[in-house]
Amino acid sequence: MxxxxxxxxxxxxxxxxxxxxxxxxxxxxxxxxMFFCHLAIEKILKAVYVKTQSEFAPKSHNLFMLSEKAGIDLKDDIEYFFGILMMYQTQGRYPEPSPVVHSKTQIFQFLDKTKEVRAWLEKML
Structure with missing residues (x-):
């Protein structure tokens, strides 16, 4: 491809x-x-990576590494948010209990933040 x-x-x-x-x-x-929020960000990061680096995306789920390799400078609030998403992607892949439980309100805020960050990254395409 x-x-x-x-x-x-x-x-x-x-x-x-x-x-x-x-x-x-x-x-x-x-x-x-939240696992799918992580996937949405992971995949848009991979799209940006391919666009900016002119090579196939790394086979990784690590949002920090993908951002760095794509040359994206993350603000502190986005780094913090990526840490939350990384927790949920690990929980979705491995049967370890999550040390943190977020409220319904927080989860909906995370969904909104995912949409916001995704739109910001999409502008890089």
Missing amino acids: DLKKQVGYWHRGSLSDIDTAGILIEKNKYPEG
């Missing part, structure tokens, strides 16, 4: 995943919804 198609692939996946996150969160499936 050529690089332009790769950018489109990751971009479309990110759009689908943010929609899925919203559906899951609306149905009170908070950990699953």
Whole structure:
């Protein structure tokens, strides 16, 4: 697959995943919804990486590493938020109990923040 198609692939996946996150969160499936929030950010980061670096995206789920390799300078609030998302992606992949439980209000705020950060990253495409 050529690089332009790769950018489109990751971009479309990110759009689908943010929609899925919203559906899951609306149905009170908070950990699953947050996992998809992570996926939405991971995939848009990979789209930006392919666009800016002209090579296929690394096979990694680490939002910090993907941001750094794509040359994206993260503000402190986004770094903090990525830490939260990374917690949920680990919880979604491995059967370890989460040390932190977030409220319904916080989860909806995280969904909004995911949409905001995703839109910011999308402007880099």
